[in-house]
Amino acid sequence: MFENAGRTEISSLGEFGLITHLSKNFTIQNNTQLGIGDDAAVIEPTQGLHTLVSTDLLVEGVHFDLSYFPMKHLGYKAVIANLSDIYAMNGKPKQITVSLALSSRFSLEAVEELYAGIQLACERYQVDLIGGDTSTSKQGLMISITAIGEANPTEITYRSGAKVNDLLVVTGDLGGAYCGYQLLEREKRVYLDNPSVQPDLAGFDYIIERQLKPEARKDIYELLKTLQIKPSAMIDISDGLASECFHLGKASNVGFNLYEEKIPIDPTTYNFARELDLDPTLCALSGGEDYELLLTISQNDYKKLENHPDFTIIGYASEAAEGMHLITKSGNKHALKAQGWTAF
Ligand code: ADP
Ligand code: MG
DSSP: OOTTSOOOBGGGTHHHHHHHHHHTTOOOOSSEEEOBTBSSOEEOOOTTOEEEEEEEEEEBTTTBOTTTSOHHHHHHHHHHHHHHHHHHTTOEEEEEEEEEEEOTTOBHHHHHHHHHHHHHHHHHHTOEEEEEEEEEOSSSOEEEEEEEEEEOTTTOOOGGGOOTTOEEEEESOSSHHHHHHHHHHHHHHHHHHOTTSOOOOTTOHHHHHHHHSOOOOHHHHHHHHHTTOOOSEEEEESSOHHHHHHHHHHHHTEEEEEEGGGSOOOHHHHHHHHHTTOOHHHHHHHOOOOOEEEEEEOGGGHHHHTTOTTEEEEEEEEEGGGOEEEEOTTSOEEEEETTEEOOO
16 A cells, blocks of 8 residues: 555664654644653643553554555554543543554555654644654564543542443444444455455445544543533443443443443444344444443433433443343343343
């Protein structure tokens, strides 16, 4: 994909030349005293706030496939995945570090694209790139990002705070990123079988975007403040709704009852899943990478988000001993599994 563009070997710049080149267009806008260039970055903490730190590691061939994932999108998504974790703690991301391992297959132009995506995310989400590390790899690309954020200690939301009878709430809609992934994989197979066939992606922009260009719910972080809601527990949906329910349930020592008919699924997701003979509900339960937020709120807060278009109440917390259940559209109650549910 990028091998065709003008190709400059990374080795021609040296490690520090590369970093200087890649970071020259980034600006510092937060409480960063010193960014890239010394042995460590320097951050001035905001009085009274706690620091949140989260890291992710992405490995080529395991977490992403460069045959259809553009480098710019990869850079953007890698940042988003980390920012999402900070928002899930009800915190505000302020800085990131980016560490890379690159094989000689990657040109300077390819890494520039990656950093263009990282920069776009930094600008949109107002975070500072403050450092990282760079290494060669024998094979493939690895990218690890650490996000640093801040939150008022009284506002931090843990996975462990859900109480019995709390409402279970999800933002946005689910299953889209997974269906986008299925679509891209399908078109890749078609292409490998016959490179002259044009990809058939028409009408599926939404799910492709959910896969290739997800966003983190900064708007929800802000909205919760406006609505004066402090969730009792919160987690971001990176591995699928079912798996995140288990995380919340385990940490909070509660069970959950989920209503299938309430699970928000976009029509594009629904139609594509049906086309592939997949159950749209299963895509929402088990498909990952939507980067929506799953939260529990006290029933006292119900009025504050009732009918709000960004939130859907999908269930409630029960006693831990009751376990995790999905109440299907036909009214049957199934035990939920972390990978979906035990179907029949
Ligand atoms: P050291 O040898 O002390 O680890 P480096 O030469 O690796 O220092 O890094 C020099 C500076 O460049 C540091 O500020 C470091 O944080 C930054 N840096 C290194 N790699 C990256 C990268 N991939 N992205 C952003 N900053 C980087
Ligand atoms: Mg280093």
